[in-house]
Amino acid sequence: MRDFKGGGLLIHVILVAAALLALFPFFWMVSVSLMTAEDMALFPPPLMPVHPTLQHYQALFDELAMGRYLLNSTLIALGVTISSLLINSMAGYAFAKLHFRGRDSLFRLLLAMMVIPSQAAMLPLFLMIKELGLINTYAGIIMPGMSSVFGIFLIRQYLKSVPDSLLDAARIDGAGEFRIYRSLILPLSKPVLVSLAVFTFMGSWNDFMWPLIILSQEDRYTLPVALANLMGEHVQDPQLMMAGAVLTILPVVVLFLLLQRYYLEGLVAGGVKD
């Protein structure tokens, strides 16, 4: 489109206004989490804490088991991420570069499954996890997330661009497929692995319904489950809830800001396929 003359300022004003709207809930969340009870009693509600305090954060750790929830969320998200990187990259490599019977129809079938909502699987999945004795365990939450069609797709798309001649050269040197996968494919796919890692970690960290179903013991709660549970008891304590929300959101926001290039590239690679 042509360069704008008069419209330029207007576009910037609209964008800045929209940015302020997008950021405002975060700003307010942090602000309220630092307020004292007196600050909250003021009218009109102040935008900034008058007497900033960290007492609500302290209460989360001292009186409630915030440290435990952070640990649970971290371990579960790491477990899902590591296993999904391994399993999906292996399958992605085979689908991209190896020839086997039924490869393309199998892959199309996997892709078609992406339109099935995960909620449709949850009831029997719960019964399976229960029969396996894995209710209230990390394993019960991690296992269904260990491979994903999206992950396989992402890796496959990326590896398609690796020239076959490179792999053939390694094969002539006598390397087997696993050797090629480990010493050639894995280093080559580092950028896409980072994309997938960020996606998977955030997806697992933010996941709510599945952990809610599997976890009934409080010391196993992940942050979102704990937060939803706290909302029941502490709804009259906005500062405490906001502090909990800050701690829940902070790790994923930091991760995103640090690795957003990979994240957004992965998203676009997965989205603009046809």
Add this chain to the structure above:
Amino acid sequence: MTPTQRPSAAFWLVFPALLMTGLFFVLPIVAALLLSFTDFDLYALARWDHLRLIGFENYRHLLNDPLFFLALKNTFYFVAIGVPLSVSASLLTALLINQRGVRGQGFFRTVFFLPVVTTLVAVAVVWRYLYHPRLGLLNYVLSLLGIEPIDWLGDPQWAMPSLIIMAVWKNFGFNMVIFIAGLKSIPRRLYEAAEVDGAGAFEQFRSITLPLLAPTFVFVGIVTLIGYFQLFAEPYVMTQGGPSGRTLSVALLMFEEGFRWWNLGYAAAISFVLFLIILSGTVLQMLMRRFL
């Protein structure tokens, strides 16, 4: 390398992923269908031999369950208003950011994307307070404009719109990034040629941008539709399905029936109907693409 060795390597590379997908996705989906033909409840949970096959009884029950129709209505409301609003907000911001000469494109993209990566439960907590009739800033801002306070989440008329507003805020950045990528893939020379022909900005948008963005629209539409039909955490955290059941979604009803009342057979029927609705929505959009 002989051709016989390679298939076995391929098999072992693909096997873990297929095993996991089969075990934890395909099998449960099939089992959900079977489960929906049983009367699986609390007693069967304790002893499997209490389980009985009851054919289409659960589905018949669904058709006579006012709660199910309420949930269905609410969910369609959320999707019918939420999806177009989300997609429009995404397209609009993508177009604005993608204008030539806009400064700080990367900054705006990051800011608009930020709500997408944040934990839904946490932002639902924040918005619940934003919507608070007394503490919430939303009503304070409205009062400055001389508008009467609104009981956002407590008023049956306003509860679902409140959830929609929050969902649009949370999600528009996702589709925006996809739209920006789509816009960037349109060759600039098309616009230059149109300019030479004397086409205005709107005419360029209508005859170049929109048609070339059609595949992106289909993708964005399908992904958003699938996501919005699964509405769960927002009502769970913010309204518990209330007031007067006006934010009860199909997924929330499934959760309540299945994991609160342990009517797993009935809940499976609900989840299967939801699946079929999402599937037909997806197929419909794919067909639309073919005929457009």
